[in-house]
Amino acid sequence: KKIDLDILTTAFAGIETIADPAQVAKLSQDYHTFSPVLAPKLEGKVGDIVVRPANEQEVLKVAAICAKYRVPVTVRGAGTGNYGQCVPLHGGVIVDMTRMHEIVWLKPGVARLEAGVKLAALDKQARGIGWEMRMAPSTYRTATIGGFIAGGSGGIGSIQYGLLSDRGNLLALRVVTLEDEPRIVELRGDDVRKVNHAWGINGIITQLEIPLGPAYPWAEVIITFEDFITAAKFGQALGNADGMIKKLIAIFASPIPQYFHALQEYIPEGVHPAFLMVAESSLESLPGLVQQYGGQITYQKPAQEAGKGTHLAEFTWNHATLHARTVDTSITYLQSMFPADSSLQLVEHMYHYFGDEVMMHLEFLRVNGKVTPGALQLVRYTTEERLNEIIRYHEEQGVQIANPHTYIIEDSGRKVIDSEQLKFKEMVDPYGLMNPGKSKVLQFKITS
Numbered sequence: 001k002k003i004d005l006d007i008l009t010t011a012f013a014g015i016e017t018i019a020d021p022a023q024v025a026k027l028s029q030d031y032h033t034f035s036p037v038l039a040p041k042l043e044g045k046v047g048d049i050v051v052r053p054a055n056e057q058e059v060l061k062v063a064a065i066c067a068k069y070r071v072p073v074t075v076r077g078a079g080t081g082n083y084g085q086c087v088p089l090h091g092g093v094i095v096d097m098t099r100m101h102e103i104v105w106l107k108p109g110v111a112r113l114e115a116g117v118k119l120a121a122l123d124k125q126a127r128g129i130g131w132e133m134r135m136a137p138s139t140y141r142t143a144t145i146g147g148f149i150a151g152g153s154g155g156i157g158s159i160q161y162g163l164l165s166d167r168g169n170l171l172a173l174r175v176v177t178l179e180d181e182p183r184i185v186e187l188r189g190d191d192v193r194k195v196n197h198a199w200g201i202n203g204i205i206t207q208l209e210i211p212l213g214p215a216y217p218w219a220e221v222i223i224t225f226e227d228f229i230t231a232a233k234f235g236q237a238l239g240n241a242d243g244m245i246k247k248l249i250a251i252f253a254s255p256i257p258q259y260f261h262a263l264q265e266y267i268p269e270g271v272h273p274a275f276l277m278v279a280e281s282s283l284e285s286l287p288g289l290v291q292q293y294g295g296q297i298t299y300q301k302p303a304q305e306a307g308k309g310t311h312l313a314e315f316t317w318n319h320a321t322l323h324a325r326t327v328d329t330s331i332t333y334l335q336s337m338f339p340a341d342s343s344l345q346l347v348e349h350m351y352h353y354f355g356d357e358v359m360m361h362l363e364f365l366r367v368n369g370k371v372t373p374g375a376l377q378l379v380r381y382t383t384e385e386r387l388n389e390i391i392r393y394h395e396e397q398g399v400q401i402a403n404p405h406t407y408i409i410e411d412s413g414r415k416v417i418d419s420e421q422l423k424f425k426e427m428v429d430p431y432g433l434m435n436p437g438k439s440k441v442l443q444f445k446i447t448s
């Protein structure tokens with residue numbers, strides 16, 4: 001359906017909008033360009049207008065207008081998502097939430113926030129009272145909390161607290177519906193699952209309540225190893241060392257560290273490093289464990305200095321892919337979860353089986369109480385067919401792949417949309433206006 005921009009612009013009077021086509025195109029993008037499969041599929045997909053509500057009342061007004069004119073709606077935080085989650089597949093209105101950045105309140109262990117609050121801003125405030133986010137993506141400097149909950153999965157801190165979708169990592173959220181008369185719905189307890197990781201198609205999140213973790217002074221450490229499997233086993237052992245407080249255990253197979261230009265002096269060619277964030281109080285226990293695995297500590301930054309300059313964390317999680325792609329744009333990636341198995345047999349098998357074509361990057365996290373190797377392997381891309389073959393082989397061997405090369409929810413990590421989310425979707429978005437085309441199950445219901 002052709003969208004009448006004049007009607008929309010008039011209807012949005014009093015709310016900040018952006019109509020400049022170059023700006024609108026920019027705000028229709030995210031980081032799906034990491035995928036050579038997604039890039040051509042999403043090329044040229046742009047919204048018609050961007051609206052930037054400043055408060056919930058304005059969100060209600062925007063929702064009413066979009067419902068009235070049956071216009072597709074794509075909600076957006078900072079646009080750092082990797083699967084084209086905030087690329088509008090059928091044009092329409094882009095709702096940019098970044099003006100809603102109020103920290104509503106902070107209490108020991110809990111924060112209530114507007115959806116557009118940047119993660120780094122929250123951490124800064126929370127640290128003032130001794131707390132911090134339990135986990136954050138490596139994009140924490142720019143990403144919003146609404147975007148993280150709707151589109152992210154975990155990150156720095158997940159070695160302690162698990163994934164974002166784990167019970168207890170999101171306490172409450174509040175959404176505006178896309179009904180003829182939009183309502184505000186607050187979900188608490190297990191009900192939050194109706195919206196968690198729904199890729200922006202289950203209502204416009206305006207506020208959230210998340211638990212916080214105690215803010216330790218985190219030291220940054222690089223340890224190098226002569227061989228990859230020993231480095232990986234060290235990572236597993238540190239993960240298993242329950243007395244040691246840590247926030248990050250990332251392991252890179254050579255030659256990945258060559259892409260980290262700023263860290264060259266700490267990582268000689270050919271070695272396999274572990275990047276760690278460890279509470280300063282646990283640092284004294286580290287050399288013993290390092291020695292046991294024959295590693296060498298080549299870099300150690302105390303917490304006070306870790307705050308200055310680039311954080312080590314900004315070379316981990318999907319930032320490793322970003323750095324590699326800066327050097328070689330033919331590199332893409334996988335998102336994997338290996339089975340929890342302290343012997344790391346399957347990791348070792350894949351490491352040898354694919355050699356240099358699939359370069360191993362492990363991120364240890366806690367899954368159902370067990371220290372588990374997640375992985376964001378770097379893939380030297382040749383064809384889509386070969387990429388699918390690599391994915392299939394992993395799945396056949398028992399590695400779960402959350403495919404980052406699709407914009408369809410059911411083809412990604414989710415595999416299915418859970419029925420509760422579907423039921424909620426039918427209630428909050430009866431006309432199927434929220435980024436239609438993201439789901440196979442949900443029909444594009446715009447009829448006139």
Ligand code: FAD
Pocket residue numbers: 030031074075076077078079080081082085086097115116136137138139142143144145146147148149150151152153154155156198199200201203204205206317318319322
């Ligand atoms: P956006 O990209 O703007 O949005 C993400 C999704 O949420 C979209 O579907 C959007 O429609 C929806 N959405 C946004 N705001 C709302 C709202 N208010 N209401 C309803 N829906 C909404 N992710 C991780 O989980 N862990 C990582 O470690 C990680 N590392 C990354 C590293 C790099 C270099 C890059 C490019 C990405 C990485 N990501 C990671 C992905 C992404 O950065 C994070 O998930 C981030 O939290 C997304 O926040 P955002 O504000 O940019 O969301």
